[in-house]
Amino acid sequence: MREAGFEELLAIAVMSPNELAEQAELGEAVSSKIIQGAKKMANIGGFVSGNKLLERRKEVQKLTSGSAALDELLGGGFETQAIVEVYGEFGSGKTQIGHQLAVNTILPSEQGGFDGEIFYIDTEDTSGPKE
Known part of the structure; x- marks a missing residue:
């Protein structure tokens, strides 16, 4: 080749x-x-059978945003195994949502978290010590 x-x-x-x-x-x-x-x-391409997709969907969890109203709009919270884009004007709370989800991810499961680990990348260098 x-x-x-x-x-x-x-x-x-x-x-x-x-x-x-x-x-x-x-x-x-x-x-x-x-x-x-x-x-x-x-590890790309190919089709996934409906049964396999259903099994994958059963593994999806919901992570609370910390806001009951937002969680309701999202059907119970942010889904795992998904990419979510949050957009809005400067100062509208996009970074705060990201920070809150990071905290919620590492919380113990008894407190609604995933006992997880996070890796946060700030591509615009806006999350300095002031925030």
């Missing part, structure tokens, strides 16, 4: 069998098997 110009596994994993066959001068059946192997190694 390197001789054909492929250096990254992900580049192969996202190709169609036809594209790979043309670029690497392979048959489509061989290309398809290579792509399947690349997807498996890169």
Whole structure:
């Protein structure tokens, strides 16, 4: 594959069998098997059965925001296994929500937390000692 110009596994994993066959001068059946192997190694792609998705959904937990009104709007709190975007004007409380969720995550389960660990990255350097 390197001789054909492929250096990254992900580049192969996202190709169609036809594209790979043309670029690497392979048959489509061989290309398809290579792509399947690349997807498996890169842990991407593929379909998930409805039963497997249902099992995953059963593992979803809800983390309270600390606000009953917000939790109600969210259907019980922030879901695990999800990405949530919070947006609003400067000073509207976005950072405060992030900080509160971080605290709630590390709380013991008896107090509504997950006994978890957090890693907080501030990409705008706005969470200084003043906050």
